[in-house]
Amino acid sequence: MKEVIAEEVGKAIKNSLSGFIDKIQSTVLSLVEERVKRLEDNVNHVKEKSGERKGCSNKEFMACKLPIYNGEVEPIICQRWLSDVEGVFERTYCGVSEFVAYGTGQLRGQAKDWWDNKKKEIGAEAARAKTWDKFKEPFLKHHSPKAVINIIKEEFIQLRQRGETIDKITGILMDKLRFCDELVTTEEQKIYYYYNMLSDEYREFMTPSKYETLTEIINTAREREIELKKQIERGERRVVEVKPSHTKKARTTESVKKTDAKGGSPSCKVCGKGHKGECRFKDKSCPICGKTGHTTSLCPGKVSVCYKCYQPVHKKSECPDLVGKKDTKESPTETPKATDTSAKQLPV
Incomplete structure (x- = not known):
């Protein structure tokens, strides 16, 4: 009986010990693999920081199907293209010395003409040695000029939803x-x-004021858009077709007087609109200057861009270029004063 018990206990110990050993081996192997991977990642990170990248072939780079840039003088298109190219540099671990060669290979049309002229200007050797950051400086200066960026800032301040969907106006x-x-x-x-x-x-x-992030108010606007569509489907609201307006006519003094004469509310000094009672924007800070007492549209710090010379500070009507032309066209002689017809002598 003792021999049988001893034999069974021995078998049980042997089986459990075998499983225990296998478990230990599996755990040790997984820890070693994880440690090796961490070491490889650290080595790659150090190489990246020191500028030593493993590089990639032109075939691998082209397989990413990068967009072509044709030379549009449009900051949004230009900088989006740069961002796409730099993303591929990171994903393919493209060598730093290959950035300019691979990146400029995606230029076409006027953009390629610009780069060809730039290479002639600085020389082939200097063009090959140029870093990506040094390439971007003249590239952005030519294709994303400050004058055009100033127009985008002006458009941003004056942007209003006029019939566009929430996703479209949000994208703009x-x-x-x-x-x-x-x-x-x-x-x-x-x-x-x-x-x-x-x-x-x-x-x-x-x-x-109840939203903490831009994403929150965007999602609320989307929910409101869905509700508006449901109201239209139920017949509770009519579809109002509003054509986008690129120009907004300012209210003149005469139009304000006519409104007051008809019994309308006077124009508010804070928001510029006609309403009764205290203005709800009175204590709200202006997003541009941070001060209270006015809205964005009436902010004294609002960016103003001339649409003649594309320079800030003055408007087109005040542009020195136009004023100079007007002065040259005017006659140097004084305009003769109109004679008083009532003073004319009647013939005898």
Whole structure:
């Protein structure tokens, strides 16, 4: 009986010991593999920092199907193309010395003509030695000039929803927002810019101060858009076709007087609109200058761009180029004064 018990106990110990050993081996192997992978990642990270990248072939680079840049003088298209190219540099671990050669291989049309002329200007040797950062400086100066960026800033400030869907108007705003870092420095300012851009049917159901991020107010606007569509389907709301307007006529003094004569409300000094009672924008800070007492449209710090010479500070009507032309066209002699017909003598 003792021999049988001893034999069974021995078998049990042997079986459990075998499984225990296998488990230990599996655990040790997984720890070793994880440690090796960490070491490889650290080595690659150090190589990246020191500029030593494993590189990639032209075939591997072209397999990423990068977009072509044709030389449009459009900051949004230009900088988006740069971002796409730099993303491929990172994903393929392209060698630093190959950045310019591979990147400029995607230039076509006027962009290629510009680069060909630049290479002739600096010489072939200097072009091959040029780093990506040094390439981007003249590239952005030519294809993303400050004058055009100033126009984008002006359009960003004046952007209003006029019939566009929420996704479309949000996309337009986000494209322009990347060029307005000095105008919009906080998440709160982004929220107020977005809120002021929306049409009345959205704003009347939203309070910008209750949102903490831009994503939150965008999602609320999307939910409101869905509800508006349901109201139209149920026949509770009519479809209003609004054609996007590129110009906004300012209210003249005469039009304000006519409104007052008809019994309308006077123009508010804070928001510029006619309403009764205290203005709801009175204590809200302006997203541009941070001060209270006015809205974005009436902000004294608002960016103004001349659409003649594309320079800030003055408007087209005040442009020195136009003023100079007007002065040359005018006659140097004084315009003769009109004679008083009543003083003429009647013939005798």
